[in-house]
Amino acid sequence: MSISVTVNEEENLVTIHIIGSFDFSLFNEFREAYSSLPKTYKSYVVDMSMVEYLDSAALGMLLSMRNAIELESDIRLEGANDFIKNILMISRFDKRFDIQ
Amino acid sequence: MKLLCVDSEPVYREIISLCAESVGAQVKSVECFDEAIHAFYDYAPDIVILDVIIKGGSGIDLVKKMKAMAGNRFVPIIFLASQTSDAVMGNCFRCGADDFIPKPFSEILFNIRLKTHMRHVELIKEMYRKNKALTYYQTMIEREHEMAHHVLNHIQTRSERNSEYVAITRLSAASFNGDLALVKTRSDGARLAFVGDFTGHGLPASIGALPVMQAFFDAVDDLLDIGKLAERINRILISVLPDYMFCAGYLVLLYPNGKILYWGGGMPNAFIRRSGGKLDQLRSNHMPLGILPAREFDAGLQSDQLDESDTLVIMSDGVLELKNISEEMLGNDRVEAIINSSYAEKSLITAQRTAEKKLAEYQGESIQLDDITLLALRRTCLN
Numbered sequence: 239m240s241i242s243v244t245v246n247e248e249e250n251l252v253t254i255h256i257i258g259s260f261d262f263s264l265f266n267e268f269r270e271a272y273s274s275l276p277k278t279y280k281s282y283v284v285d286m287s288m289v290e291y292l293d294s295a296a297l298g299m300l301l302s303m304r305n306a307i308e309l310e311s312d313i314r315l316e317g318a319n320d321f322i323k324n325i326l327m328i329s330r331f332d333k334r335f336d337i338q
Numbered sequence: 339m340k341l342l343c344v345d346s347e348p349v350y351r352e353i354i355s356l357c358a359e360s361v362g363a364q365v366k367s368v369e370c371f372d373e374a375i376h377a378f379y380d381y382a383p384d385i386v387i388l389d390v391i392i393k394g395g396s397g398i399d400l401v402k403k404m405k406a407m408a409g410n411r412f413v414p415i416i417f418l419a420s421q422t423s424d425a426v427m428g429n430c431f432r433c434g435a436d437d438f439i440p441k442p443f444s445e446i447l448f449n450i451r452l453k454t455h456m457r458h459v460e461l462i463k464e465m466y467r468k469n470k471a472l473t474y475y476q477t478m479i480e481r482e483h484e485m486a487h488h489v490l491n492h493i494q495t496r497s498e499r500n501s502e503y504v505a506i507t508r509l510s511a512a513s514f515n516g517d518l519a520l521v522k523t524r525s526d527g528a529r530l531a532f533v534g535d536f537t538g539h540g541l542p543a544s545i546g547a548l549p550v551m552q553a554f555f556d557a558v559d560d561l562l563d564i565g566k567l568a569e570r571i572n573r574i575l576i577s578v579l580p581d582y583m584f585c586a587g588y589l590v591l592l593y594p595n596g597k598i599l600y601w602g603g604g605m606p607n608a609f610i611r612r613s614g615g616k617l618d619q620l621r622s623n624h625m626p627l628g629i630l631p632a633r634e635f636d637a638g639l640q641s642d643q644l645d646e647s648d649t650l651v652i653m654s655d656g657v658l659e660l661k662n663i664s665e666e667m668l669g670n671d672r673v674e675a676i677i678n679s680s681y682a683e684k685s686l687i688t689a690q691r692t693a694e695k696k697l698a699e700y701q702g703e704s705i706q707l708d709d710i711t712l713l714a715l716r717r718t719c720l721n
Contacts, residue, residue, distance in 0.1 A: 298582030329604040
């Protein structure tokens with residue numbers, strides 16, 4: 239599977255791991271990953287260390303996630319390679335997400 | 339699942355019926371060639387079991403006939419016979435049979451093999467159903483893409499024609515993404531340009547393009563400040579599009595004296611190729627249009643100066659991500675080299691053609707995945 243979710247109750251943290259191409263084909267699966275959890279967590283991490291390519295549809299999916307999760311919770315985008323980090327910075331996603 | 343049993347011996351007809359019914363098949367038994375042909379037509383079985391020797395004809399001929407009647411439909415035909423020489427069995431398979439079970443047979447093994455064939459029939463049926471559904475959706479999507487092309491091409495016709503001051507190149511990808519490039523000269527002589535790249539594909543992308551086009555041409559008529567236009571487009575897209583869709587873009591206003599004001603969000607760097615060969619970069623430093631609510635939207639403009647024979651070049655990310663035959667993206671360095679050499683040319687129309695040719699050369703035989711938009715502007719001569 240291209241998306242897997244791990245929940246760390248102790249740290250109040252959810253990590254969404256994405257593998258391969260982060261694009262429109264993951265639309266429903268990605269939404270499911272954060273919306274099917276029984277409660278809201280304090281921190282969310284989208285682990286992109288295994289993502290090879292990201293298109294503008296994926297940017298839209300991240301924005302949709304940001305809108306769906308309460309503002310008090312932070313969303314960290316982790317492990318993006320240089321190519322993907324550049325796409326995130328061109329669209330100024332640093333204004334809405336914590337990019338690491 | 340319907341099974342047709344063709345056997346001239348009543349005992350076998352009975353045993354086969356009992357076995358087949360025990361694994362959940364519905365059975366019709368017949369005893370001669372002609373009955374079998376009729377039953378194949380009327381009863382439309384999913385599986386046929388038959389003997390090599392049948393009253394009124396041969397099993398081999400029967401199989402040939404049934405396979406011809408079945409056409410594209412997958413109907414496994416299984417021989418159940420006491421003639422088990424290699425020659426007979428070989429003959430049976432050659433005429434189109436799918437399996438051969440020797441008589442007398444073990445009920446347990448017969449049932450297992452029958453179940454296997456029934457499973458294959460189910461799988462093939464499922465495959466047909468899915469294939470039909472996929473064909474339907476594929477046709478629908480192709481039509482939507484055609485529709486989107488049509489809408490965007492219509493919008494595009496309202497833009498200014500290419501000249502020695504304006505050159506627009508748009509190359510649509512096979513999987514259509516929704517780039518938009520508009521240029522129009524205002525009544526005060528200033529030229530307004532918009533290069534936009536919508537998220538998403540096909541029809542959804544073109545839905546956002548329609549109101550944006552309207553706002554653009556209204557702004558040309560009303561000499562609207564481009565910061566205000568950016569705000570307006572942002573507001574329109576926030577209300578029209580769902581939250582996962584937006585539009586990256588540059589809005590540029592080029593005055594007759596060469597002064598440039600611009601707003602950029604979510605776009606790759608644009609370039610000014612100075613007449614001396616130096617390349618300056620214009621940065622888009624905002625989030626794309628259609629993301630931030632009005633109260634957070636930043637309409638802050640940047641400015642620059644375009645002198646005579648300088649060229650302002652804006653492109654969508656499809657240019658940077660253009661792949662050659664070995665899957666290598668064009669990238670920033672090669673883009674800079676192409677711009678620098680192409681726009682050294684005095685005539686803008688020739689320069690644009692040269693740039694197009696260089697992009698096509700790089701791409702070679704590989705497939706273009708994203709839309710490509712390349713806009714070049716030069717200031718109008720004052721004299």
